[in-house]
Amino acid sequence: MNLEDYKGIYVFIEQREGVIQNVALELLGQARKLADELNDKVYAMLLGHNIADQAQSLIASGADEVIVVDAPELAEYTTEPYTQAICQIIEDRKPESMLIGATTLGRDLGPRVSARAATGLTADCTKIEIGKKGELLMTRPAFGGNLMATIACKNHRPQMGTVRPGVLFAMDADENRTGEVVNYEVKFNTAKFKVKLLETVKKDTDLIDITEARILVSGGRGIGNEEGFKAMDGLAQTLEAEVSASRAMVDAGYIGHERQVGQTGKTVRPDLYFAFGISGAIQHVAGMEESDLIIAVNKDKDAPIFQVADLGIVGDAKQIIKKLTERLEK
Numbered sequence: 001m002n003l004e005d006y007k008g009i010y011v012f013i014e015q016r017e018g019v020i021q022n023v024a025l026e027l028l029g030q031a032r033k034l035a036d037e038l039n040d041k042v043y044a045m046l047l048g049h050n051i052a053d054q055a056q057s058l059i060a061s062g063a064d065e066v067i068v069v070d071a072p073e074l075a076e077y078t079t080e081p082y083t084q085a086i087c088q089i090i091e092d093r094k095p096e097s098m099l100i101g102a103t104t105l106g107r108d109l110g111p112r113v114s115a116r117a118a119t120g121l122t123a124d125c126t127k128i129e130i131g132k133k134g135e136l137l138m139t140r141p142a143f144g145g146n147l148m149a150t151i152a153c154k155n156h157r158p159q160m161g162t163v164r165p166g167v168l169f170a171m172d173a174d175e176n177r178t179g180e181v182v183n184y185e186v187k188f189n190t191a192k193f194k195v196k197l198l199e200t201v202k203k204d205t206d207l208i209d210i211t212e213a214r215i216l217v218s219g220g221r222g223i224g225n226e227e228g229f230k231a232m233d234g235l236a237q238t239l240e241a242e243v244s245a246s247r248a249m250v251d252a253g254y255i256g257h258e259r260q261v262g263q264t265g266k267t268v269r270p271d272l273y274f275a276f277g278i279s280g281a282i283q284h285v286a287g288m289e290e291s292d293l294i295i296a297v298n299k300d301k302d303a304p305i306f307q308v309a310d311l312g313i314v315g316d317a318k319q320i321i322k323k324l325t326e327r328l329e330k
C-alpha cells in the first residue's frame with residue numbers, strides 16, 4: 001500500500017427514508033475543518049435510491065464533491081450492498097480517511113468495510129484531530145470510559161473511524177458554496193447478497209432520539225422514584241421536551257438506556273438542559289456540558305453539577321418541578 005496514493009476525507013452520509021441524519025452533517029463539518037488544515041478535499045458519499053436531490057445540501061454543509069450512488073439495491077440499508085458500494089469507491093478513488101456515524105447502521109457498516117478493505121477502524125470516537133504528520137488521531141473512551149485512548153492508523157488506508165452522534169459540530173449551511181456532484185455506478189455482486197429485507201418494523205424506542213431534542217428534562221437519583229419521573233413527564237409535556245436521565249436512574253430501571261445521557265449513554269447538545277437531582281459526575285457531564293443553557297436543581301449547594309450550570313437552584317427538585325409546571329401551564 002503506497003500511502004501517498006490516498007487523498008481526501010470521505011464522509012458516509014447516513015440517510016433514513018431519504019432524510020439525511022444530523023450525524024452526517026456533524027461529520028461533514030469536522031471533515032471540512034480537518035481538510036482545510038490539510039489543504040485537502042471533503043467528499044460526501046450519498047448512497048440510496050432516489051436521493052440525488054439531497055446532494056446540493058451536502059455541498060452547502062461542507063462537501064467539495066458529492067459522490068451519489070443511486071441504486072434500487074441501496075433503497076433500504078442492508079450490510080452487503082452498502083459494503084460493496086463503499087469498497088468499490090475505496091478501490092477506485094483511494095480515500096485517505098473515512099468517517100462514519102457511530103449509529104446502529106454505522107456500527108454495522110464501518111467494521112465490515114474496514115475488514116474488507118484490510119484497514120483499521122477506530123470505533124465510537126468522541127474526538128477527531130490531525131496529528132503532527134498529517135495523520136488522523138482518533139480518540140475514544142476505553143475500558144468502560146475510565147480511559148481515553150487516542151488511536152492512529154499508521155500503515156493502512158483509509159484511516160477509518162466511526163464517530164458518536166452529537167460530539168462534533170455541523171457548520172452553518174452556506175448556500176453559496178460550490179462543489180461537484182458525481183454519479184457513481186456500482187457493479188453489485190448479487191450472488192453475495194445473503195440477506196433479504198422482507199419488512200421493517202419500527203419499535204417505539206426507535207422513535208425517541210434524545211440527541212435530536214431541543215429541550216431535555218433530565219432526572220437523577222434526587223428525583224427519587226416513579227412518581228418523580230411522572231412529575232418530570234408533566235413538565236416535559238408542558239415544555240414540549242423529552243425526558244432523559246442519569247445512569248443511576250437507568251440502572252435502577254426507571255427509564256430505558258436509550259434515554260441515558262453521558263459517557264456510556266448519549267452525548268446531547270440541546271438548547272436547554274434541565275438537570276434535576278443529578279450530582280454532576282464527570283461521566284454524566286461529559287454527555288451534556290455542551291448544551292446551550294443548563295439549569296440545575298440540587299438540594300446540595302456544593303454538587304458538582306453547579307460548576308457546569310448556567311443557572312443553579314438549590315432546593316428540592318420535586319417541589320421545583322411542581323411549581324415550574326404550574327407556572328408554565330399558566
Ligand SMILES: Cc1cc2nc3c(=O)[nH]c(=O)nc-3n(C[C@H](O)[C@H](O)[C@H](O)COP(=O)(O)OP(=O)(O)OC[C@H]3O[C@@H](n4cnc5c(N)ncnc54)[C@H](O)[C@@H]3O)c2cc1C
Pocket residue numbers: 143144145146219220221222223245246247248249260261262263264265266276277278279280281282283284287297298299300303315316317318
Ligand atoms: C465507566 C463509567 C461510565 C459511566 N457512565 C455514565 C453515564 O453515561 N451517565 C451517567 O449519568 N453516569 C454514568 N456513570 C455513573 C456516574 O459516575 C454517577 O454514578 C451517576 O451519574 C450518578 O447519577 P446521579 O447524579 O443521578 O446520582 P447521585 O450521584 O447519587 O446524585 C444524586 C444527586 O441528587 C441530589 N438530591 C438528592 N435528593 C434531592 C432532592 N430532593 N432535590 C434535589 N436534589 C436532590 C443529591 O444532592 C445528589 O447530588 C458512569 C460511571 C462509570 C464508572
